[in-house]
Amino acid sequence: MNVNFSEEELAFERDVKAFFKDKYPDDIRQKQDRGINLEKEDMVRWQKILNDQGWAAVNWPVEYGGTGWTPVQKYIFANESAANNAPAVVPFGMKMVAPIIYTFGNEQQKQRFLPDILASNVWWAQGYSEPGAGSDLASLKMRADRDGNEYILNGTKTWTTLGHLAEWIFCLVRTSSDVQRRQEGISFVLVDMATPGVTVRPIITIEGEREVNEVHFENVRIPVENLVGEEGKGWTYGKVLLQHERTNIAGVANSKYRLGKLKERTSKNIHGATPLLEDHAFRRKVGALEIEIKALEYTELRTLAAVAVGKAPGPESSILKVKGTELQQALDELFMEAAGYYALPFVRDQYRLDFPTDDKIGYSTETRSALRYFNNRKASIYGGSNEIQKNIVAKHVLGL
Amino acid sequence: MDFSLTEEQTMLQDSVSKFIDNDYDFEKRQSIAESTKGYSEEFWQTFAELGWTSVPFAEDDGGFGGGPLEIMLMMEQFGRGLVVEPFLANIILVGGVLRRLANAEQKEQWLNGIIDGSKQGALAFTEAQGRYTLSDIITTAKADGDNFVLNGSKAVVLNGGRADFLIIPARSSGKQRDEDGITLFIVDAKSAGISRSAYQTVDAHQAAEITLNDVRVPAANILGELGKAYPTIDAVIDEATLAASAEAVGIMQTLLLKTLEYSKSRVQFGVPISSFQALQHRMVDMLMGCEQSKSLLLWATMANADGSTEAKQAISAMKYLIGTTGRKVGQEAVQIHGGMGVSWEMDVAHYFKRLTAIELLFGNADFHLDKYAANI
Missing domain, CATH: 1.20.140.10 (Butyryl-CoA Dehydrogenase, subunit A, domain 3)
Structure with a gap:
C-alpha cells in the first residue's frame, strides 16, 4: 500500500495538465469561471476536443473507443478536469445509454449509436421517471404495444433533464402487463425524438430555470430494432445503468474544486469585511466538510480499485451517491452562508455573459449561491432518492 | 497509489485474525479483563513468540522491520477481538520512544524486554492540566550533580500501574507549554519517590495516577538529548x-x-x-x-x-x-x-x-x- 503516484502516473498527470492548458478553450473557461450557463454548442465543442484526444469515453471498453485507463488514471483525469472547472460530460449518452448499448445491444445497434455518442453528434435524454412513477419506478405506465415491425408508444416521461436539447431518448416502457412481478414486462427502447407524436414541455425548477421537461408520447411508432436486448428484460438493464449513474454523481473531484473556491473566496476581505474563514465557527465547518470530502475521495478510490480487479460497480455505488450528494449539498449551504445578504438578489440575467461583476451585486459565485442551493436539492432526489439508495444498500449489501 | 497488501502483510493479518477466531472469544476476553493483572501473561508471551511484539522495531534491534501499515493490520484485528493486552502502551508508546531515542545500552536494558515480552512499560505523557496538549508539562527535572531530581504528577498513565519501568517527560527548562525544554527520563517504576495508584479504565484496560516526589534519576537515564524530546x-x-x-x-x-x-x-x-x-x-x-x-x-x-x-x-x-x-x-x-x-x-x-x-x-x-x- 502506498499513497504516492508512480512514475507512470506522474507522467500521465503531466500529460493531462498539458492537455487542459493547451486544449481547453478560453471562452468556455471564462464562462465556467464566471458561472455563466453554457450553450449546447459549447458543451459539444468541448466533448469533440476530448474525443479527438481519445479521452471522451473514460469508462468505455477500449474496443468501443474507451480509454482503458486504470482507476488512478481516471482519478487523475477527474481531478484535473475539476481543477480546471471544465464542463462535466452530459451523462445521458456517454455514461448512461452507451454502457447499456455496448453491454446488452446487438452489433447493429453498437455500430449505429456508439460512434455518434462518442463524437457528441447525437444528444440523449433519459426516460425513466413518470408522473406516477418516481421512487417506485417499477410502477411505470408508459406502454409499448407491438404492431408488426413496430412498437406504438403511449405515455409520459418526466424530469427529463435537457430533454429540450436532446435528439434521442432512451425509455423504460411496459411491453407486457401479464406478469407476476412488476419488474417483469418492462423493456428498454430507443426513441428518435423527432418521431411524430413526441412532445416536449418545459418544467421550470425552483431556481427559475428550464433544466427539466415532461415528454409526452402519443401513438409514437418506433421500429422494433430499437429494442435493446430482450423484450421484458429492461428492468435488469436499467438497474445496471443506475449503478453506473450513481458512481458518476458522487462528484468528488468537483466537490474538491468547489471547496477550494470556497476557501479562496472566504479568505479574502470582500467588500472590506474580515475574511469569513477567520471566523472560528465557519472555519471548523469548512474543515469538517473538507475531511468528509477527503474520506469520500478515498472511498471512491477503493471502489474503483475493487472494480478494476472485479466487475461492474455493485450496490456499493449507492453509498457514493448518498454521501456524494450530501456533501455537494453541504457545500451549497456553506457558499450561501458565506454570501450572506448577497445570496438574496434574484437577477436572472446574471447567468448571461455580459452581466457586470458589480460590487453592489457581488460576483456570480455569491449571487448564484442561493439559486444553486435551491436547485441542487435535486441531488438527493434524482438517480433514485437517497432513501431508495439506502433501501438498496440495506437489501443488497447488508442483506436485511 | 496502491491499496494492495504484500504477501508478508497478508500473512501477518491472517495470523492475528486466526488467533482472535480460535483463542480469543468474548468469554475468554472477559475472564482476562476481570483477572487481577487485567491481561493474560500467557497470551502476551504468545504475542512475543509469534513475533507480534517485534513488528515495529528495526531488524538490527531484533525486530520485524514493520511500519504503520503492519501495525494498522494488526490493530484492526485487535479491535475485532477487543483485545485487552497492552500492545498500544508497550509496543507503540513505549516502543515508539525507545526505538527512536534509546542508545545501545538503553536498548539492551529496556527495549529487549519489551520485544521479548518479559517487561511492561508505560509512557507517562499526560498531565491533568494539559488535556491533549503534549507540550503542557509542569513536572520538573532539576540537575543535581550527575543526577536529575523529578517532581510532579502524571495523569491516567496507560499501563502505568503494572509497568516495570516508566518513561517520564519532564521540564528541564522553559515555560509550561514550551515545546523546547522537555526531557525524557526512563526509570524503574519502583524507584524511590514514585508512588502509583492503579485502576481499571472503563474499557477494561488499566491506568495509574503517578506522583513523583524527589525522584533521583542518573543522567545516563535520559533518552535522547536534554530538552529536545518534544x-x-x-x-x-x-x-x-x-x-x-x-x-x-x-x-x-x-x-x-x-x-x-x-x-x-x-x-x-x-x-x-x-x-x-x-x-x-x-x-x-x-x-x-x-x-x-x-x-x-x-x-x-x-x-x-x-x-x-x-x-x-x-x-x-x-x-x-x-x-x-x-x-x-x-x-x-x-x-x-x-x-x-x-x-x-x-x-x-x-x-x-x-x-x-x-x-x-x-x-x-x-x-x-x-x-x-x-x-x-
Missing part, C-alpha cells in the same frame, strides 16, 4: 493515534456486523426487527460511517508510512472522523440492540466502551478538528 513525543503520539484508530475501525466494523446479526434474529411484532425501514436506514448509516472511517485510516496510515507532508493533517482528519462517526456507530449499535445493548453480559456493550475510550485518547474529535482547521 518532536519524538509528538511523532510517537501520531503513531499511537493511527494504531488506536485502526483498532477503532476494527471495532466499528464488528459492531456493525453484530448489529446486523442481532436485528435479523430479534423478532418483535412477529417479524425480525431488521425488516423495519427505520432501522435499516440507520444500519446503512453505520456502514457509511465505517467505510468513510476506513478510507481516512488508509489515507493517514499510508501518508505517515510514506513520510508525506500531508501526514499530520491526515492524522487529525482521521481522528476527527473516527471520533464523530465512531460515536454514532457505537450509540446506534447499542440502540438497535435495545436493552441487551446496555447489559454487561453483551459483547456490544464492551465494544462500545472501548470505542468510546479511543475517542478520548490522543485528542478527541474537537481537538483534532481545530488542529486540522488551523491548517486548511
Whole structure:
C-alpha cells in the first residue's frame, strides 16, 4: 500500500495538465469561471476536443473507443478536469445509454449509436421517471404495444433533464402487463425524438430555470430494432445503468474544486469585511466538510480499485451517491452562508455573459449561491432518492 | 497509489485474525479483563513468540522491520477481538520512544524486554492540566550533580500501574507549554519517590495516577538529548493515534456486523426487527460511517508510512472522523440492540466502551478538528 503516484502516473498527470492548458478553450473557461450557463454548442465543442484526444469515453471498453485507463488514471483525469472547472460530460449518452448499448445491444445497434455518442453528434435524454412513477419506478405506465415491425408508444416521461436539447431518448416502457412481478414486462427502447407524436414541455425548477421537461408520447411508432436486448428484460438493464449513474454523481473531484473556491473566496476581505474563514465557527465547518470530502475521495478510490480487479460497480455505488450528494449539498449551504445578504438578489440575467461583476451585486459565485442551493436539492432526489439508495444498500449489501 | 497488501502483510493479518477466531472469544476476553493483572501473561508471551511484539522495531534491534501499515493490520484485528493486552502502551508508546531515542545500552536494558515480552512499560505523557496538549508539562527535572531530581504528577498513565519501568517527560527548562525544554527520563517504576495508584479504565484496560516526589534519576537515564524530546513525543503520539484508530475501525466494523446479526434474529411484532425501514436506514448509516472511517485510516496510515507532508493533517482528519462517526456507530449499535445493548453480559456493550475510550485518547474529535482547521 502506498499513497504516492508512480512514475507512470506522474507522467500521465503531466500529460493531462498539458492537455487542459493547451486544449481547453478560453471562452468556455471564462464562462465556467464566471458561472455563466453554457450553450449546447459549447458543451459539444468541448466533448469533440476530448474525443479527438481519445479521452471522451473514460469508462468505455477500449474496443468501443474507451480509454482503458486504470482507476488512478481516471482519478487523475477527474481531478484535473475539476481543477480546471471544465464542463462535466452530459451523462445521458456517454455514461448512461452507451454502457447499456455496448453491454446488452446487438452489433447493429453498437455500430449505429456508439460512434455518434462518442463524437457528441447525437444528444440523449433519459426516460425513466413518470408522473406516477418516481421512487417506485417499477410502477411505470408508459406502454409499448407491438404492431408488426413496430412498437406504438403511449405515455409520459418526466424530469427529463435537457430533454429540450436532446435528439434521442432512451425509455423504460411496459411491453407486457401479464406478469407476476412488476419488474417483469418492462423493456428498454430507443426513441428518435423527432418521431411524430413526441412532445416536449418545459418544467421550470425552483431556481427559475428550464433544466427539466415532461415528454409526452402519443401513438409514437418506433421500429422494433430499437429494442435493446430482450423484450421484458429492461428492468435488469436499467438497474445496471443506475449503478453506473450513481458512481458518476458522487462528484468528488468537483466537490474538491468547489471547496477550494470556497476557501479562496472566504479568505479574502470582500467588500472590506474580515475574511469569513477567520471566523472560528465557519472555519471548523469548512474543515469538517473538507475531511468528509477527503474520506469520500478515498472511498471512491477503493471502489474503483475493487472494480478494476472485479466487475461492474455493485450496490456499493449507492453509498457514493448518498454521501456524494450530501456533501455537494453541504457545500451549497456553506457558499450561501458565506454570501450572506448577497445570496438574496434574484437577477436572472446574471447567468448571461455580459452581466457586470458589480460590487453592489457581488460576483456570480455569491449571487448564484442561493439559486444553486435551491436547485441542487435535486441531488438527493434524482438517480433514485437517497432513501431508495439506502433501501438498496440495506437489501443488497447488508442483506436485511 | 496502491491499496494492495504484500504477501508478508497478508500473512501477518491472517495470523492475528486466526488467533482472535480460535483463542480469543468474548468469554475468554472477559475472564482476562476481570483477572487481577487485567491481561493474560500467557497470551502476551504468545504475542512475543509469534513475533507480534517485534513488528515495529528495526531488524538490527531484533525486530520485524514493520511500519504503520503492519501495525494498522494488526490493530484492526485487535479491535475485532477487543483485545485487552497492552500492545498500544508497550509496543507503540513505549516502543515508539525507545526505538527512536534509546542508545545501545538503553536498548539492551529496556527495549529487549519489551520485544521479548518479559517487561511492561508505560509512557507517562499526560498531565491533568494539559488535556491533549503534549507540550503542557509542569513536572520538573532539576540537575543535581550527575543526577536529575523529578517532581510532579502524571495523569491516567496507560499501563502505568503494572509497568516495570516508566518513561517520564519532564521540564528541564522553559515555560509550561514550551515545546523546547522537555526531557525524557526512563526509570524503574519502583524507584524511590514514585508512588502509583492503579485502576481499571472503563474499557477494561488499566491506568495509574503517578506522583513523583524527589525522584533521583542518573543522567545516563535520559533518552535522547536534554530538552529536545518534544518532536519524538509528538511523532510517537501520531503513531499511537493511527494504531488506536485502526483498532477503532476494527471495532466499528464488528459492531456493525453484530448489529446486523442481532436485528435479523430479534423478532418483535412477529417479524425480525431488521425488516423495519427505520432501522435499516440507520444500519446503512453505520456502514457509511465505517467505510468513510476506513478510507481516512488508509489515507493517514499510508501518508505517515510514506513520510508525506500531508501526514499530520491526515492524522487529525482521521481522528476527527473516527471520533464523530465512531460515536454514532457505537450509540446506534447499542440502540438497535435495545436493552441487551446496555447489559454487561453483551459483547456490544464492551465494544462500545472501548470505542468510546479511543475517542478520548490522543485528542478527541474537537481537538483534532481545530488542529486540522488551523491548517486548511
